[in-house]
Amino acid sequence: MADPEVKTAKIDEDACLECGMCVANCPMEAIDNPDDTHTAYWVDADKCTGCGLCEENCPADAIDLY
Numbered sequence: 001m002a003d004p005e006v007k008t009a010k011i012d013e014d015a016c017l018e019c020g021m022c023v024a025n026c027p028m029e030a031i032d033n034p035d036d037t038h039t040a041y042w043v044d045a046d047k048c049t050g051c052g053l054c055e056e057n058c059p060a061d062a063i064d065l066y
């Protein structure tokens with residue numbers, strides 16, 4: 001289970017440009033797009049440490065931490 005005290009990245013799939021930068025930058029390999037036919041990138045809450053790297057570097061401002 002993810003620690004409820006740790007913030008988790010959430011991706012706004014409507015805003016996402018599918019650039020893949022968040023996947024490449026995440027130090028925990030917590031972001032993936034396992035289904036190429038689906039636009040939504042997916043964050044594994046159990047892996048995400050809430051470091052904020054993906055949020056800071058997303059060109060579409062499509063990621064927030066909750």
Ligand code: SF4
Binds near residue numbers: 017020023059
């Ligand atoms: S960095 Fe932002 S725009 Fe690019 S794939 Fe990730 S969420 Fe989408």
Ligand code: SF4
Binds near residue numbers: 009027
């Ligand atoms: S907040 Fe950090 S650990 Fe979580 S998905 Fe973004 S880059 Fe990965």
